[in-house]
Amino acid sequence: MHLSKRITTLTGGGSDGWDVFNRARAMIAAGTAVTELTIGEHDIRTAAPILQDMHASAMGGHTGYASVPGTAALRDTVARRIAARTGVPTTRDNVMITPGGQAALFAAHAAVCDPGDTALYLDPYYATYPGTIRGVSALPRAVRTRAEDAFQPRAGDIAEHAPGARSLLINSPNNPTGVVYSRATLEGIARVCADHDLWLISDEVYDTQVWEGEHISPRALPGMAERTLVVGSMSKSHAMTGSRCGWIVGPAEVVAHLINLATHTTYGVPGFIQDASRDALARGPAFEEEIAAPFRRRRALARRLLAGQNAVRLVPAQGAMYLMLDIRATGLSGDGFANALLDAHHIAVMPGESFGQAAAGHIRVAMTIEDTAFQSALRTVIEFAQRHAKAA
Numbered sequence: 001m002h003l004s005k006r007i008t009t010l011t012g013g014g015s016d017g018w019d020v021f022n023r024a025r026a027m028i029a030a031g032t033a034v035t036e037l038t039i040g041e042h043d044i045r046t047a048a049p050i051l052q053d054m055h056a057s058a059m060g061g062h063t064g065y066a067s068v069p070g071t072a073a074l075r076d077t078v079a080r081r082i083a084a085r086t087g088v089p090t091t092r093d094n095v096m097i098t099p100g101g102q103a104a105l106f107a108a109h110a111a112v113c114d115p116g117d118t119a120l121y122l123d124p125y126y127a128t129y130p131g132t133i134r135g136v137s138a139l140p141r142a143v144r145t146r147a148e149d150a151f152q153p154r155a156g157d158i159a160e161h162a163p164g165a166r167s168l169l170i171n172s173p174n175n176p177t178g179v180v181y182s183r184a185t186l187e188g189i190a191r192v193c194a195d196h197d198l199w200l201i202s203d204e205v206y207d208t209q210v211w212e213g214e215h216i217s218p219r220a221l222p223g224m225a226e227r228t229l230v231v232g233s234m235s236k237s238h239a240m241t242g243s244r245c246g247w248i249v250g251p252a253e254v255v256a257h258l259i260n261l262a263t264h265t266t267y268g269v270p271g272f273i274q275d276a277s278r279d280a281l282a283r284g285p286a287f288e289e290e291i292a293a294p295f296r297r298r299r300a301l302a303r304r305l306l307a308g309q310n311a312v313r314l315v316p317a318q319g320a321m322y323l324m325l326d327i328r329a330t331g332l333s334g335d336g337f338a339n340a341l342l343d344a345h346h347i348a349v350m351p352g353e354s355f356g357q358a359a360a361g362h363i364r365v366a367m368t369i370e371d372t373a374f375q376s377a378l379r380t381v382i383e384f385a386q387r388h389a390k391a392a
């Protein structure tokens with residue numbers, strides 16, 4: 001039977017970048033203790049009061065079909081939060097609730113790309129980006145950022161690839177690099193979008209995890225609100241990854257079309273999840289800081305451990321729950337390093353190459369285990385790199 005090219009070519013073929021992760025999981029299944037510094041999942045679970053809100057809503061009867069665009073209460077809450085954080089007037093008509101940020105990324109590309117259109121994204125990138133673009137039958141085109149620029153994108157590099165493209169996907173704070181885009185970077189990006197009439201899809205799911213500098217939403221830059229779709233999520237900010245609740249914020253006209261798309265795809269998000277998300281957002285920034293605090297703390301611990309040696313260089317870790325480490329002094333590739341580290345010390349990290357070509361010779365370390373174990377694992381990573389750097 002025929003299967004569509006859309007589905008059979010979704011992952012682009014070849015290694016999907018999860019080899020080290022899969023090998024670590026196989027070792028664990030076989031009974032080996034492995035320290036996993038791989039995926040972006042908190043080491044805490046969703047807070048009990050949020051689960052109690054969820055329970056109360058479900059017991060109260062909010063278990064039927066919920067409003068497809070999202071409940072009025074949650075859309076209003078998201079709109080108020082975005083308006084307060086960015087200064088951009090935002091109402092419920094600018095917001096659609098989605099089953100997580102991933103569904104929002106898909107819907108955003110579906111909204112602006114026709115089949116065969118070119119959709120730009122920046123390398124290194126979050127693993128699903130090219131597949132998400134292929135999923136709407138658009139053509140993913142990577143624009144490389146550079147290690148020597150600490151992975152802040154250059155407007156000129158994007159402009160080179162922009163002619164004929166339809167959209168540009170960016171992510172700040174960034175997974176995998178931990179870099180937060182500066183105002184100058186974002187102004188450059190905005191200029192390219194205006195010059196080449198590009199839609200900007202801004203993935204801001206890590207917007208509450210900023211350790212240095214400030215999170216700037218490009219939707220707030222002059223002239224950008226009408227060409228920007230912001231992707232947000234409860235996953236990272238409120239440790240609600242499994243609840244699958246996110247949103248798209250953009251021009252009301254686009255949101256109206258997105259609601260049609262949702263009617264024909266997801267049919268919305270469960271009402272009790274939305275009620276719990278609204279209550280979680282109502283807890284305000286202090287609660288969000290509590291969720292972000294372990295990563296802030298571990299990042300500080302890591303900076304102390306990494307100081308005073310040259311075998312491993314930390315890419316400025318300004319936000320998100322990851323550290324990108326430059327291990328080129330060891331003479332190993334990211335893949336080689338990650339595989340050898342897993343074999344020698346049973347520590348799993350992600351090779352930079354899993355996130356594209358621009359992060360070759362790097363590894364990504366997720367700060368998602370308890371502080372003492374995290375420090376001990378990082379010490380081992382450093383010693384391992386030092387041994388190889390001497391030999392190199």
Ligand code: PMP
Nearest residue numbers: 040100101102126175233235246
């Ligand atoms: N964007 C980025 C950059 C991510 O890292 C993730 C999850 N790891 C997502 C989007 C999707 O998150 P969710 O679907 O859980 O909201």
